[in-house]
Amino acid sequence: MNVFCHFNYRTGLLALVLFALVDGGHSVRAAAVDHSHHQHTTSDPAAPCTAQGELPDLRCAKSVTAALDGEGGLWVAWVSGGHIYLQSSPKAGSELSRAVVVNRQPERISAGNEHRPKIAFGRDGRIYIAWTEKLAKRFSGHIRFAWSDDRGASFSTPLTVNDHLEVTSHRFESMVVDARGHIHLTWLDKRDRLAAEIRGEEYRGAALYHAVSTDNGVSFSVNKKLADNSCECCRIAMAIDPQSGLPLVVWRHIYGDNIRDHGLVRLNENGEWGEQQRLSYSQWQTSSCPHHGPSLAASSEAYHAVWFANGAEQSGLFYSRVDRNSLRRLDERPVGSAVSLSSHPSVVTMGERVYIAWLSYDGKESHVLIQASPDGGESWQAPATLASHAGGTDYPFLLSDGERLYLSWHRAGEPYQLVRVTK
Amino acid sequence: MTLYRSLVVMLLLSTGAYAGQGEGARLFTAATPALLDERCQQEECMVIYWSLDCPPCHSELKTLGDVLKGREAPGMVLVSVDGRAQLAEIGETLSRYRVAQLESWITPSPLDLPLRYAIDPKWFGELPNSYLYTAGSRKVRIVGEIEASRLQMIVSRFARQAKN
Incomplete structure (x- = not known):
């Protein structure tokens, strides 16, 4: 199955234009939005997600996770009936393999919007999958992990990463692999809130926790708290600093009197986590669940974060550029338009080029818009x-193998869609 | 009240009500916001959008239940945005917080962008999200959990209105 999906002339042309703007010196002849089209096969193409007893189908998944390995291969994970399914193609855009079940024993797996399994790659073709298992009590869960050392043909028995096993929230995991091959997981954790409640004390939100595996996922470290009082229902963003090869984390935090802004913390070369830095100052005071987490990428000199706020002073998406040496904020600018409900951003870097994609809605159609910077976020092309x-x-999610840029965009009931944006 | 009753009957006929857990919950479609808007022009009301996946929504429903103590609350409308697949848990949650007696709606599937836009083109999806319709056809949006004192005030005002 070819996972590139059909695009009309207008859409394809815009992708070509974007490529021409960013990679101005290159020929647009080779820029590709593949116009080939292939439907994922099913016994009932007209209504693939309604029949009883049907086989699991990627189209019916609430959310899809896609990742590119170091060799340009595409990996797609999705959830159905208590299992995570993994498919791949050796070359992004070519036919997806038959789905492999990651967890042989079914679990209640969080999937949809801010929740979805994570995929990462280790050395020697190792593949890592992390997810949240939902427990019986609402808002409770465990962080789960499995590895494959045979390029996804089979997976290890899943293990639980959180070392606090009481029934409370350990959810919203994020995962990266550092330059040494160590696997870093962060998640939102309510163990401290639970303890505070037992003591009769108030604890606002959740906490940000971390664990690392230095043995290719066979085991994970004792859990370490990185921050108290995180927001409790927004995804976490992680990235690898290309200079240090070490992880950094951005998440929505609760500051002061219920101000929901973003924090940043990174692992330093001495092996210690640095002090929490405040990334955004929207001053959005709310007692709501935004369900709207940030996105993060890193280039050689700067970190790039895109985040959402809806306060009186700042409403909509915003891009922040942070100096990687001083952690000083260099720039902040709005992204998209609050009028068109610009939301759920994704940011990636390719060398010094930075790309941001986001979702918008005009009352009739959903659109994915993209904006590019050729110079590390200093200047930006038009969306x-x-x-x-x-x-x-x-x-929407942007994917990059370092040379090519893709958009992964799943629409329930439709064939999986991968759009090649640049050559 | 005649208009109100007519509208309720029309809504029930057009959307169907669900039996069992979540009994009485009606299906909330893209046409429902306009119907609620029209109805709330006639009498003050409050529409609260909530989700099982939202901790402050649970907190607010508990507070509302504590304020009501099992009483009816004319004009108070709850809309779950989790989708009918969650009907059993929605019904259990409403019962647990003692708000199952309130007018209740559910979206057909988890709230998507088109339906959210039909409700409010400025809504980014934060929850709980409420709209208070007051005299003079004012519609005020309240994002986030509403404090007990304010809920008490609103419920009392609606009760006085129902008596009149």
């Missing part, structure tokens, strides 16, 4: 529409 769809969709 361009990359794809459109009538109806609800999953969040």
